[in-house]
Amino acid sequence: MTALSRWIDGRIPIEPGALRELTNEPVPYHLKRWWFALGGTPAYLFVVQVVTGVLLAFYYQPHPSTAYESVRYITEDATFGWYLRSVHKWAATLMIAAVVLHQLRVYFTGAYRKPRELNWMVGMLLLICTLMLGFTGYSLVFEQLSYWGATVSANIADTIPVVGGFLKRMLLAGEAYNERTLARFFVLHAAVLPGFLVALVAVHIALVRIQGVTELRFRDEPPQEEGKFPFIPDHIYTELIIGLVLMVLLSALATLAPATMGPLADPMTTPEEIKPEWFFYVTFRWLKLMGGTAAVLSMGLIVFVMFAWPFIDAWFRRRTPFREASVWIGVAATLLIIGMTVWEALVPH
Template identity: 40%
Template sequence: MKITEWLRERFPIDYEKFIEINEKIFIKEPIPNHMKKWFYCAGATPLILFLLQVVTGALLTFYFVPSPEMAYESVRHITQDVRLGFWVRGLHRWGANLMIIALLLHMTRVFFTRAYRRPRELNWMVGVLLFLTTLTFSFTGYSLTYNQLSYWATTVGTNMIGSVPLIGHTALMFLRGGEEVTANTLTRFFTIHIWFLPPIMLILITIHIIILRLHGVSEPEGFEKGYYSFYPHHFYKIVIITLFLLSFMSTLTIILPPGLGEPANPAITPQHIKPEWYFFPVYRFLKLVPLNVGIMTVAMFLLGMLFWPFIDPLLGKSEETRRRLAFAVGGLTLLVTVALTVWETVVL
């Protein structure tokens, strides 16, 4: 008996129907013509990077030990002793950075094409939650290296969280496992990073894709109307993007390999403490205003970003007025974000 016949006898399903459904959902999925432009394919890039993060992160957990005594040494062991360890760690590090950049580009494109409008409001909100979850991933992951910069960046970051009105102290105690950054903090960050956040991310991605499939991709103005099949054109485009990302991250890992820094020392405060670049705008802004005012302003901004699809219709009666005001808000946000990032980058 052939293996295919053996399997069909054990799994008596209608294979022709299965193939037909598979072709309808994947192979012949209609893709709008504007998706032939590479810029409009940015939505798949964060998903590809997330899958690469899952693979490289799983490999790193085989060697990483989440304890103050062994965390730094295990990272050193991965980087210097384990075969291809520096490469896997480099892919994970640069993948995290590129995922944030890809999400920012995708959200910028969605905002300026106003693809968040009815009936896609919920998908924009899920996208914002995905972005915030990615930032949380990066914050908790960066802290696990347990060198001087990551230790004190964790201290400063959790202090800022502790300044949030009403829930700040509770959140700080939950994250740190006490008043200070200790072994409990490292264990909790590791648990959040590999157990709490991945399921949340997967649920949000699933919801995002389901809503996308139900409503279809929003088609911007100025493009020829029409569709083409997912396979082979779009499929090969995703394959090319995946290979490019792997090559680009590998190149970055070789040219700019992941460093180690000095082991964490709670008794010595570094002269200059800075978070990772994606937190520069918030970090610089909080230096310019009183802390409580800054925290409240950032919270209001995030709420505004989350509920923007419902704010947009209130900007004016005419579509042209709403479009111009939305562009003004988006442009000003980009300008301020870039300015604060550059400012924090060049200032010691």
């Protein structure tokens, strides 16, 4: 033992073997398939978001009088500002897409079933957290969409019985959009929500580690010994390659379709066409179809059903003859979500 390793061992008395045992999770063979790396993808993209987001915060000013100009400065004047802002925006888009695909994969492989019900619920919280990050993110640019998106959302919150008015005041820091509103969105976007996200991801990964990855068997797999491969270095290599591919993809998207800026927010002029970002199209279409309190309450019910799905599914499987009902319900829900998103994308109002 060298002097250095003795010194370190005296202060951090962890046995290398034990550390390796703890971190080197045996991974089922099916993770060699690329589409099973969809959980690591949002995690990697989140790191990209933290890095680019911290940098953007060096120049961003969360006040109505300066926010738009500071974003313009980042986009047009700051060295590589256009690149970092575009990467931030595209990584957000890909992150939401990857989270949704990850959830679909978990759903259709039944990976949420006992004993993993709690991790499904943690995943739901992560989905909500990610969507809220998306919402607060585009509110910060202070273009027309930012202003009216926030105003419409606050009005939607207002229609919730009992707590609606309170939620609206908490969101806007007052009865209406005012000069303290942006600071709220900024703190939520850059501190509170990422903090929650980190904590939830830690729980998510800890639960995966405790329960192990769901084991699936594909017909074409070689009959290996136990069908496992070591996390280090095999799966790390996979994740490294995914990371590099994502960086290339993000850079290409940022270069070919850089983040632009809409017109400056104008409280006096309601835009002709008001639409949220694409990931809220389905919610927005639903709200327009139902209207008012019914829409908000039904949304709440849908989210509750999604949270409780592992238990509802277990009940289906125990008490009814439709053991594989979840597949058909999932297919129907996915088609409905895609359909409503496309619908909202195609129509002007």
